[in-house]
Amino acid sequence: MFLGEAVKFSFQALRANPVRSLLTGLGMVIGTASVILVVTISLTSRDYILEQVQGIGSNIIFAYYVAAGPGNPTADADYIKMADVEAIRSDLGADIVAATGVMSNFDRILIGGKEQDVKVIGTDQAYQPVRNMVISSGRFLDQGDITLRTKVALLTDKLAQRMYGSQSAAPNQVIRLFGLQFTVIGTFHEKVETFGQSEVERDTILIPITVLRYFTPVERIDPLYVQVRSAQEVERVAVRVQEIVGARHRPGASYRVDTLTAILNAAKNISLILSFVLVLVSAITLVISGIGIMNIMLVTVTERTREIGVRLAVGASAREILLQFLTEAMMVSLTGGVLGIMVGVAIPLSVQLFADIKIPISPVAIVVAFGVSCMVGLVFGILPANRAAHLNPTEALRYE
Numbered sequence: 001m002f003l004g005e006a007v008k009f010s011f012q013a014l015r016a017n018p019v020r021s022l023l024t025g026l027g028m029v030i031g032t033a034s035v036i037l038v039v040t041i042s043l044t045s046r047d048y049i050l051e052q053v054q055g056i057g058s059n060i061i062f063a064y065y066v067a068a069g070p071g072n073p074t075a076d077a078d079y080i081k082m083a084d085v086e087a088i089r090s091d092l093g094a095d096i097v098a099a100t101g102v103m104s105n106f107d108r109i110l111i112g113g114k115e116q117d118v119k120v121i122g123t124d125q126a127y128q129p130v131r132n133m134v135i136s137s138g139r140f141l142d143q144g145d146i147t148l149r150t151k152v153a154l155l156t157d158k159l160a161q162r163m164y165g166s167q168s169a170a171p172n173q174v175i176r177l178f179g180l181q182f183t184v185i186g187t188f189h190e191k192v193e194t195f196g197q198s199e200v201e202r203d204t205i206l207i208p209i210t211v212l213r214y215f216t217p218v219e220r221i222d223p224l225y226v227q228v229r230s231a232q233e234v235e236r237v238a239v240r241v242q243e244i245v246g247a248r249h250r251p252g253a254s255y256r257v258d259t260l261t262a263i264l265n266a267a268k269n270i271s272l273i274l275s276f277v278l279v280l281v282s283a284i285t286l287v288i289s290g291i292g293i294m295n296i297m298l299v300t301v302t303e304r305t306r307e308i309g310v311r312l313a314v315g316a317s318a319r320e321i322l323l324q325f326l327t328e329a330m331m332v333s334l335t336g337g338v339l340g341i342m343v344g345v346a347i348p349l350s351v352q353l354f355a356d357i358k359i360p361i362s363p364v365a366i367v368v369a370f371g372v373s374c375m376v377g378l379v380f381g382i383l384p385a386n387r388a389a390h391l392n393p394t395e396a397l398r399y400e
Helices: 003-016 018-055 082-091 127-131 143-147 157-164 209-215 231-247 261-303 305-313 318-354 363-389 393-398
Strands: 060-067 096-101 103-111 114-123 133-138 152-156 174-177 180-190 204-208 224-228 254-259
Touching: 018 261, 018 318, 018 363, 060 231, 082 096, 082 224, 082 231, 096 127, 103 157, 103 174, 103 209, 114 209, 127 133, 127 224, 133 157, 143 209, 152 157, 157 180, 174 204, 204 209, 224 231, 231 254, 231 261, 261 318, 261 363, 305 318, 318 363
Parallel strands: 114 204, 152 180
Antiparallel strands: 060 224, 060 254, 096 224, 103 114, 133 180, 152 204, 174 180
């Protein structure tokens, strides 16, 4: 018996029981589609998490003062200063994109006819690229604003909406801060929402750090941000930042230098574990589908015992009987696998058509799903096929 004849006989046998064949293959469709969807979901969630973390800032190092040490009271000189930012820019100029600092204070302004507290941040022109701030209207601070101590301000989008009804209406408005008039030059928002966990809150105003310095009793940069040119250099530069800041202050003062690397690694590990668990669940689904195929094929062998006896009696070899029933199992498995791949790919593509979401489809997942469906048909088809091939022709012919 040639392979073509085995496929022909198998197709005829499956067509003779279409409902049974359909229900048997349905398990493979669901299992194979699950493998692709699980991998797709895990890839999408991983990319989303990494995008959110990286949206805070690419290759970011942030440093801040912790304590003066046991038994030593904190002194004003212990805090990170603007001079420390300049020292880092000077010493690490070849390794970093930018360094910037943040000073914070609070004031009360009129919002909707009522005085309310707002956070006032002092920073410089490097803050926008380092922290991925998005300018919604107007412009950001420039070097001239910092050097000339210009009384200009930027409002968060939400604050601009509360005060003027929209972001576009905010530029060129005049607000009063610390008893002085400031001209609004733009509005901004964080690229990734941090829900108040960063220094930027809902009602926040940015002004030049050289201006805010006059309205803060103590010069304190908290935090200091450094953007490194290469992700591979983040850890090394973080050590240098620690050394530079520590060397510029008295012994015993403690400074914390953190990076986003640990958060990114944790996100990748979580994604990897999640993917493994979901793929394991999908694999169990495929195994269950394989067991279903095996059970149905065993039933088929029993129902067709007399047919097998006739074929053995007219000269069919055990190998040919084995090939026929193994081909039937493979056809059910492969057909279900191909349909499952089509379903698994079609669902993410459909979501992309109706929603502005980028969903990566892994070619590896498709290849693996197809390979697993082949293996399932082969492994779980061996037992029924082997049983059919080793039937005694005489007993098979007497079977009713």
